[in-house]
Amino acid sequence: MNVFVCVKQIPDPNAPGKLDPQTKRLVREGVDLVLDPGDEHAVEAGLQLVEKDGGEVVIISMGPPRALEAIRRALAMGANRGILVSDPELENSDALSTARALAAAIKGQPFDLIICGTESTDGSSGAMPAQLAELLGLPLLSFAKKLEVSDGKATIDRQTDEGYDVVESPLPAVVTVTGGINEARYPALRGIMQAKNKDVKQLSLAEIKLEGQAGKAALTQEVVAVAPAEARKAGEVIEDKGEGAKRVADFLKELKVI
């Protein structure tokens, strides 16, 4: 059972995000960068499969050289090795370029499953995993809140508006997992120490034979304006001294809810 897990390094989602008004890109300077918490669930899902059936978990990411830290975090959780696709030409890539870079880096290597989060916490377009599946010609099992693999097949509980669908596909396949699928483990000190010596290969666009087909040369879209959204105004805030419930009920009556 060989699993690739796609991860992204993002600005700490607990700190409010900022866009540079000039470049219209995320401000990464002076902001803590972390492994996307959504991706931790993908790493965990991969580790659980390999712990059961053997094999290896390979962490793959596209980003600047410092994205190595996010890969190391996943390695500290227990993954075996890492691949970072990094190239100045890939700065400001859109999802399709990211998918092309990851597909080119993965192609030709043996694997059973590629696991991703459903979307990044910062960009949240959620397009990359389906694009990756399309480029590799693989089925996509999306929005999994449960994942099982046996007899050359992957089966998921796929979230729907009403509940979930049970969906199955042959391997290899791409799976996206939701935050509800598992509780991601916290790296142990031993894991953190071991991660330092684990192999992380860094690949340029030339090395994956993708020059001119991803990144700056292949942008499909451009952000041309950023503006603050109209904010809702705060209304009345009261402190409950025993009258809170009554006040809410009065308001509901005023609104004709009761």
Add this chain to the structure above:
Amino acid sequence: MAGVWVYAETADGGPKPITLELLTKARALGEPTAIALGPGASKAAPALGEYGAKKVYAHQDPAFIELLASPAVDLLARLIEQEQPDLVLFGMTYEGRDVAARLSARLGTALIANATDVTKKDGGWAVVSPVFGGSLLVTTVPRAKPPTLVLIRPKAVTAGPAAGAGAPQVETLSDPVDSSKPAARVLRREKEKASGPRLEDAKVIVSGGRGLGAPENFKMLDELAAELDAAVGASRAVVDAGWKPYAFQIGQTGKTVKPSVYIALGISGAMQHTVGMKGARTIIAINKDPEAPIFKMADLGVVGDVHKIVPQLIQEVRSRKGK
């Protein structure tokens, strides 16, 4: 006139609400064509026409609902090559996201996600999407060959029937669906949602967050919701913790709701959540933390203990209803 296509999701022989929202937007931008796939596609055509579709491509093969995304992508890619539309609108739904993203990779076109508006700009398109929980709006323009694919968030557009709409021209397709490729197949469907109005349709929503302390405390929300004919929702923290199924989740990664009244109980108001509910006409919040961001957007905020106030509120509501 610009060719604007709508990927028309249907259910039970009729268009889903998101489809009518997309058509309402599409007819402001050009001449809408709807693509409806799966059993019931043809039956949905008149309703699609009412909301502005001039033409409907319908394909009734059950494979479109049994296999995820791939058959729809194959068919759309063929139709797009043949008809060369300028813009294709999808709903930011489970189905829409998978189909649009695969299609963008197949065609090498721009896919702009999370959109709340599309306008014409310099002979092309400008797409507005909220970022950082809706505190900022970014405008994105495509830089790739057409068509531009746009995923529009549910409830971003208010659906309305087209004035003077006629019956659409319906073209029934019967291309064989390629089932030789490895595909993700739906084995069965499970419904989890309990009784009461659907979150998407409810006039009143009672929603709970981590501040409720424990899953069993949702019982009082159910009770309050029953008194107010409200639907029950939840924040992502609660769903991630397994207290409530995902079908209850409101926010960036959950549902977008626009009720008349939204009652947030023990919800701090993280951007992840507020992007899904800030369209509510009136917001009422109860939270013990006076610094909770939810109070910056609530019309009425009560700083206090939900465990004490909610049971009192249920009593107050009952007494006002003369129970």
